[in-house]
Amino acid sequence: MGPAPGLRRLGGRRAGAGRAYPLAKRGFDLVGAGLLLVPLALAALALLALNPWLNRGRLFFVQERMGRHGRPFRAWKFRTMAAAPIERGAFDPLDRHRITPLGQLLRRARVDELPQALNVLKGEMSLIGPRPDYYPHALVYADTVPGYRDRHAVKPGISGLAQTELGYADGPDGIRAKVQADLLYVRTASLALDLRIARKTLAVILHRQGA
Template sequence: MVNTTSFDTTDHSTPIFDTAPRGGSFGFRVAKRTFDIVVGLALLPLVLLFGIALLIVNPFANKGKLFFVQPRMGRDTKAFNAIKFRSMRAVEKVQRSADCPLEVDRITPLGGFLRKSRIDELPQVLNVLKGDMSLIGPRPDYYDHALHYIEEIPGYRERHDVRPGISGYAQTELGYIEGVEATRRKVAADLHYIENASFALEAWIFWRTLVVVFKRAGS
């Protein structure tokens, strides 16, 4: 796991259910968290199945560790370790600015498939069950980039009033986001999601996520 001792992880524990009056009514937040747990448990066998398959295939098509673990900014701007199936070639860590484009040349052919199919996201189910994430919410950014965005973009801190999500309104409506200017639009979408939290909006995002996955749109 990534060492998060250099980050502000004071009182990092997350309650099973949200109790603060944000991101919808109390009933909505309880139902949302219950849904997260039920679906997360249902998806665990898939995580195991694909994990075993990748352990067998990776030595030939994607040499390196099974998982990619990265510190992300979560609820209340606290750091947590997001877990994904690795899709990029293992190289020494390279510092990348918040505006630097994704290192596409590092993505392996197998990794490209994992990204397009969203299989690489499956291990984040563990983050959902732990309480670091929700199935739906603002997409968590790399922690160092998020610290930059907090200073640069109005409203960015407020998007962390709720748990981040594996999918979310900004992802389904705006697609892949990279850089400060695009992140400004993402923030506006995330704040819209938080301010209008409802079962109907949640269902819309869930449906749009399925469409994106089946169309294999974005990366």
């Protein structure tokens, strides 16, 4: 697919310029995503048994999100909310009343993000990078939040600097703070930074501090 309508294609110097970092990052992504396939399969089997009683509905939630250079792609997650059309506005708070009890547990342990290992293997995402936003919301942010377009110079990630430093962000102030953290990542990306974010993400998961 081409760049998103109304979004210029990002150019110039990419994060981690040079040949070593992009190759090392892709290798890190492939190894990490490959290792995640085992817990992904185990979680899927467990949820197939639990969902009919605790989280009735589809196993997966698939949503169009904005990827690198503004291109849309389909991101996969384990479903954590009661099924309903998305009515939340771009700057509205998360509609937590729709999160099921089992879904809340999945979110706290970040288990809901495991299916995005498939997006990483396909090359649509990275393990570490700016979190991709719901595509219609991303178009609003691109027109209203300074710097938002530039965070798409790199692939989106399952986890990122904004998530480990700020946690879940919503509302105008939260989105602006998230963008600043994402831009810092884009400017300073390195394998060492990726590994540090990965370690902090694991610490968040172990302490069940997800959204």
